[in-house]
Amino acid sequence: xxxxxxxxxxxxxxxxxxxxxxxxxxxxxxxxxxxxxxxxxxxxxxxxxxxxxxxxxxxxxxxxxxxxxxxxxxxxxxxxxxxxxxxxxxxxxxxxxxxxxxxxxxxxxxxxxxxxxxxxxxxxxxxxxxxxxxxxxxxxxxxxxxxxxxxxxxxxxxxxxxxxxxxxxxxxxxxxxxxxxxxxxxxxxxxxxxxxxxxxxxxxxxxxxxxxxxxxxxxxxxxxxxxxxxxxxxxxxxxxxxxxxxxxxxxxxxxxxxxxxxxxxxxxxxxxxxxxxxxxxxxxxxxxxxxxxxxxxxxxxxxxxxxxxxxxxxxxxxxxxxxxxxxxxxxxxxxxxxxxxxxxxxxxxxxxxxx
Amino acid sequence: xxxxxxxxxxxxxxxxxxxxxxxxxxxxxxxxxxxxxxxxxxxxxxxxxxxxxxxxxxxxxxxxxxxxxxxxxxxxxxxxxxxxxxxxxxxxxxxxxxxxxxxxxxxxxxxxxxxxxxxxxxxxxxxxxxxxxxxxxxxxxxxxxxxxxxxxxxxxxxxxxxxxxxxxxxxxxxxxxxxxxxxxxxxxxxxxxxxxxxxxxxxxxxxxxxxxxxxxxxxxxxxxxxxxxxxxxxxxxxxxxxxxxxxxxxxxxxxxxxxxxxxxxxxxxxxxxxxxxxxxxxxxxxxxxxxxxxxxxxxxxxxxxxxxxxxxxxxxxxxxxxxxxxxxxxxxxxxxxxxxxxxxxxxxxxxxxxx
Numbered sequence: 218x219x220x221x222x223x224x225x226x227x228x229x230x231x232x233x234x235x236x237x238x239x240x241x242x243x244x245x246x247x248x249x250x251x252x253x254x255x256x257x258x259x260x261x262x263x264x265x266x267x268x269x270x271x272x273x274x275x276x277x278x279x280x281x282x283x284x285x286x287x288x289x290x291x292x293x294x295x296x297x298x299x300x301x302x303x304x305x306x307x308x309x310x311x312x313x314x315x316x317x318x319x320x321x322x323x324x325x326x327x328x329x330x331x332x333x334x335x336x337x338x339x340x341x342x343x344x345x346x347x348x349x350x351x352x353x354x355x356x357x358x359x360x361x362x363x364x365x366x367x368x369x370x371x372x373x374x375x376x377x378x379x380x381x382x383x384x385x386x387x388x389x390x391x392x393x394x395x396x397x398x399x400x401x402x403x404x405x406x407x408x409x410x411x412x413x414x415x416x417x418x419x420x421x422x423x424x425x426x427x428x429x430x431x432x433x434x435x436x437x438x439x440x441x442x443x444x445x446x447x448x449x450x451x452x453x454x455x456x457x458x459x460x461x462x463x464x465x466x467x468x469x470x471x472x473x474x475x476x477x478x479x480x481x482x483x484x485x486x487x488x489x490x491x492x493x494x495x496x497x498x499x500x501x502x503x504x505x506x507x508x509x510x511x512x513x514x515x516x517x518x519x520x521x522x523x524x525x526x527x528x529x530x531x532x533x534x535x536x537x538x539x540x541x542x543x544x545x546x547x548x549x550x551x552x553x554x555x556x557x558x559x560x561x562x563x564x565x566x567x568x569x570x571x572x
Numbered sequence: 573x574x575x576x577x578x579x580x581x582x583x584x585x586x587x588x589x590x591x592x593x594x595x596x597x598x599x600x601x602x603x604x605x606x607x608x609x610x611x612x613x614x615x616x617x618x619x620x621x622x623x624x625x626x627x628x629x630x631x632x633x634x635x636x637x638x639x640x641x642x643x644x645x646x647x648x649x650x651x652x653x654x655x656x657x658x659x660x661x662x663x664x665x666x667x668x669x670x671x672x673x674x675x676x677x678x679x680x681x682x683x684x685x686x687x688x689x690x691x692x693x694x695x696x697x698x699x700x701x702x703x704x705x706x707x708x709x710x711x712x713x714x715x716x717x718x719x720x721x722x723x724x725x726x727x728x729x730x731x732x733x734x735x736x737x738x739x740x741x742x743x744x745x746x747x748x749x750x751x752x753x754x755x756x757x758x759x760x761x762x763x764x765x766x767x768x769x770x771x772x773x774x775x776x777x778x779x780x781x782x783x784x785x786x787x788x789x790x791x792x793x794x795x796x797x798x799x800x801x802x803x804x805x806x807x808x809x810x811x812x813x814x815x816x817x818x819x820x821x822x823x824x825x826x827x828x829x830x831x832x833x834x835x836x837x838x839x840x841x842x843x844x845x846x847x848x849x850x851x852x853x854x855x856x857x858x859x860x861x862x863x864x865x866x867x868x869x870x871x872x873x874x875x876x877x878x879x880x881x882x883x884x885x886x887x888x889x890x891x892x893x894x895x896x897x898x899x900x901x902x903x904x905x906x907x908x909x910x911x912x913x914x915x916x917x918x919x920x921x922x923x924x925x926x927x
Binding site for chain 2: 395397442492493495531
């Protein structure tokens with residue numbers, strides 16, 4: 218792969234010319250780039266080892282650990298991008314929201330946000346609130362060489378769901394009660410969260426992230442009309458905040474088949490697709506001018522190498538006519554996944570797509 | 573509403589001519605019929621009272637309790653149909669599978685089914701295995717008058733998921749490992765479950781159920797190609813088993829936007845739609861010749877009467893051109909729903925649709 222001239226900015230030329238960033242820009246690639254959502258984390262024994270005895274949020278605030286955990290899957294799997302190890306609630310913790318990540322439960326917010334008075338607790342995020350992010354990314358870009366680092370943030374709807382419910386929720390009833398019942402308070406809440414999220418991503422880009430992914434984990438719980446009215450403006454504000462940097466902006470949520478077009482409209486350069494919608498159908502819904510990322514069912518990795526290759530081949534075939542394709546799972550790596558199955562999958566996609 | 577001649581069979585004429593059954597058959601109706609998935613159950617104080625101290629599975633096997641619980645929402649809400657109170661795993665328990673429903677967890681299967689040898693444990697279901705079903709439905713049809721009773725069963729994929737995982741699962745990895753990794757064993761497992769499910773529904777129809785709903789709760793976890801290959805044949809077998817009775821067959825799963833057409837193809841007369849897909853778009857996907865059921869987001873019921881009516885009105889508008897529409901939620905009633913909100917919703921839909 219030859220290096221081409223990149224824009225001025227923090228990216229070294231070799232990174233700018235990586236298969237991952239080229240695919241994000243819908244340029245030709247030597248092979249389909251691959252990375253995995255949640256590649257840094259629970260499926261790796263070396264991750265469990267370094268996390269031993271260290272609570273989740275603490276691990277997100279220790280630059281040495283963040284760098285080590287982010288690098289582990291790059292070393293092991295030969296993936297085409299690193300994803301910054303963090304948690305969706307890190308920026309909320311950083312501005313002083315009283316929350317914790319409880320093992321086996323997820324983020325728990327001591328005092329949920331449900332009234333206009335509660336909004337005052339969502340103050341602006343400044344770089345000084347998250348020195349560990351800048352430091353960790355400094356460590357990472359030095360180590361990663363030409364492998365791009367993807368910045369990470371949760372999208373306003375998903376953050377709002379944690380804040381309003383007070384923790385993970387299957388049905389999001391308090392969140393939706395607020396959204397449907399008090400649209401102005403809801404809009405103001407999401408706007409606040411968009412400011413915070415935009416600031417969180419800016420810090421990551423200024424420190425050296427070459428792309429960002431905005432995770433809207435729970436937004437698949439909404440119908441398109443509600444997404445357009447109640448979520449899209451805030452997500453668009455996040456994407457606008459980082460637009461001046463010119464780095465690719467990826468947007469993903471699970472169960473978002475009905476929302477793919479709108480998630481692109483919100484300002485994503487790359488739309489992530491879960492496994493429920495074939496890639497060619499996803500491309501039709503998203504329309505031209507966007508790359509797509511996805512979409513092997515993470516559960517396929519439990520079915521043996523033959524099945525994995527057959528399904529990965531189906532994904533590559535369905536994505537063959539895309540303007541830009543980044544291979545990924547259709548959701549995060551499941552905790553009990555065999556890491557070797559992931560390594561073999563990277564090799565398979567690289568080999569198969571280079572033919 | 574005037575009574576018209578019905579077919580020979582267990583239905584009294586007034587029932588045959590009810591708004592619910594007319595809508596299922598895509599005939600004209602005096603108002604849009606309404607019922608709610610999980611209307612019989614946890615949201616009602618009178619339900620919690622009669623269930624006090626009685627384990628879930630035991631309550632499903634006591635005809636007096638089944639009848640009382642099934643009738644409670646009919647008395648309270650003035651819904652257009654009753655749904656037989658049961659649980660998806662009842663027919664599995666009836667053939668001797670060692671399972672229990674644990675409060676706060678769901679069905680737990682002592683020894684999961686994962687090998688060919690395990691299939692032998694799935695023997696045929698006979699009417700003698702479930703005398704309480706016949707007895708409960710006898711009590712019910714005597715009480716219900718012209719209100720139709722909908723029979724209830726879980727679909728083969730969802731039953732398989734419980735059996736293979738050993739309990740509720742978010743990611744269905746063991747189920748999918750079997751489905752992708754050993755397609756023949758999977759097909760044989762689903763075929764066995766289709767036999768059992770068909771037999772379970774037949775007993776309900778012969779006892780007096782005027783319609784049946786086949787719930788495939790988890791099937792939204794699959795992509796369309798996998799549904800077609802690995803699930804549709806078994807679901808079709810269930811629908812074929814009850815076809816000779818001529819009662820409407822409803823099919824529902826949550827998160828099934830990509831599967832609606834295929835779920836119709838499987839043999840449903842009525843396709844249930846969750847709230848993620850607008851009813852008119854669902855009609856486009858299902859195609860002509862089917863009625864549709866749905867699709868108010870159950871979380872909307874937490875947002876106050878004004879919001880509920882606005883969203884219910886959106887559902888009715890989107891369904892205005894349907895051949896047949898049964899108003900329902902897009903998923904089951906959430907446990908903490910205010911029962912009065914449901915009663916008011918029924919009244920709103922009846923009034924609004926009769927204009």
